[in-house]
Amino acid sequence: MSIWEHNISSPVDINVHATLEILDNGVLGYGKPAFFCRNFKSAPMSDVFYPISLIEKLMGQEFNGSDEADITCSFNQTKPWYFGTNGKTPVTQYDFVTAALHEIGHGLGISGCLMNDDGNAQYSNPSNSPSIYDYYLFNAYQQRITDLFLFPGSSEELNIQLTCNALVFNYSGNDNTLLDASIYAPKIWINGVSIYHIKKTNFTVGAPNELMNAYAYKGEATHDPGSKTLQIINGIGWNTETAESITTGTGDITPANEEVSIYPNPFSDYIIFEWENTGNQSTVDITITDLTGKTVYQETMSDIQFNPKLKINLSIIKSGIYLASLTDMNHKKVTKRIIKK
Structure with a gap:
């Protein structure tokens, strides 16, 4: 957590519960908020879901129990992990620090309420409400994809957006400040991967990696969130002042x-x-x-x-x-x- 502590702040401790267990072969790990909530006291926007850790940051106090999880992470115990912290990961192993930072990133709010079930794009809640991350996803025409008038829940229109390969995270700025934060939205929906990761656009040798890229590789260590990851984290509210x-x-x-x-x-x-x-x-x-x-x-x-x-x-x-x-x-x-x- 110390690496994240250098980039975000909260007056409330963030409790991360992590486990090592047997997961599907193609999965390194899972990370998510313990739960989302909307319309809480001090909520910046109505009818938008926020992750519990961000709720506590915005409120300046505990929202659930002080010993309860704010973020839950599971890591695949069958994978060859490198548990060192020096970033010198062997090419035969996966860097555990990178994986932990990545899954915590999902728990901090790079996650949401949009899903796709066999081509049926929908929300994970009956009110069709987005998460704060979902709220700031735009297509190439600068249309908010959670605008229910344009893209209703459980519709082909929404399915097209989730698989358009042209989504960006853009929350403010009159000059499309975050237009370069391209989101991974492949033409074929991939559960656990699509839209909740950054799309890698710079393949130059030596180019810095983004922590929240869609895929991890053996021998690769990323111990810095990266500028685009931090833009998104800040955009959903992590650099907002607590109260006044x-x-x-x-x-x-x-x-x-x-x-x-x-x-x-x-x-x-x-x-x-x-x-x-x-x-x-x-x-x-x-x-x-x-x-x-x-x-x-x-x-x-x-x-x-x-x-x-x-x-x-x-x-x-x-x-x-x-x-x-x-x-x-x-x-x-x-x-x-x-x-x-």
């Missing part, structure tokens, strides 16, 4: 940001920032970023004592989770999560 965070600077000037109201949230086109008590502050810098850190809006309010209300038009940005950072003249900073419908 306040970073306090030095000095005793009254902060202007601790009593700010932001509404409506979630919003469609306009969002309003309104200060109830500005203290003796006169200036506040407002910066709104997407989850990759890209700035989508920036403004300095230099007269909040007299005009403590700001209405911002954000109609041009895409649906998703954003971070609004408010910094006053004493360098005291408040970061709040906002959601574009």
Whole structure:
């Protein structure tokens, strides 16, 4: 877990339950969230399923029991594993560290509710609700494949999308920030592989591997998640601030940001920032970023004592989770999560 700890954070411990057992011959391992849940308190989006570990991160507290699994993993005990941690995996063995990191990646949220049963594409729940990962899958025409008006559950239209070989993960950014995160969606559906892995596009010798590529090979060690894997992990919410965070600077000037109201949230086109008590502050810098850190809006309010209300038009940005950072003249900073419908 220490490698993942360098790339994600949560105020709640993530419990991983792992076993070695006999699995099908073509399977190295399985990993998944212990369960998904939707419409929980602090859920960024309604009617979207989130993995339990991410739910606890977003809520800032335990959701299930503190000793219960958040992620479950099983590894095939019949495979020739290399259990060393130095990355020098013999060509006759599979690297166990790589496999463990990969399956934990599924448990963190690179997983979902879409399935295909003998050509019948469908959701794994009766409400036809996507996981947060599913929600950000788009086809080559930038159509969201979980849009039930375009691609109903249990339909040939949905089946075509799941096997189109042209899916991408793209959650925000006006310039298709994550368009290069191609998803593995082969023409023939493969259970346990299709759509919940990254499609390998760079076959140059020495090119870095992505941890969440579809296939693993003997002698191959990948102990770094890779940029595309992290883009996806961040996109589903792992680099979102837990609740609201306040970073306090030095000095005793009254902060202007601790009593700010932001509404409506979630919003469609306009969002309003309104200060109830500005203290003796006169200036506040407002910066709104997407989850990759890209700035989508920036403004300095230099007269909040007299005009403590700001209405911002954000109609041009895409649906998703954003971070609004408010910094006053004493360098005291408040970061709040906002959601574009």
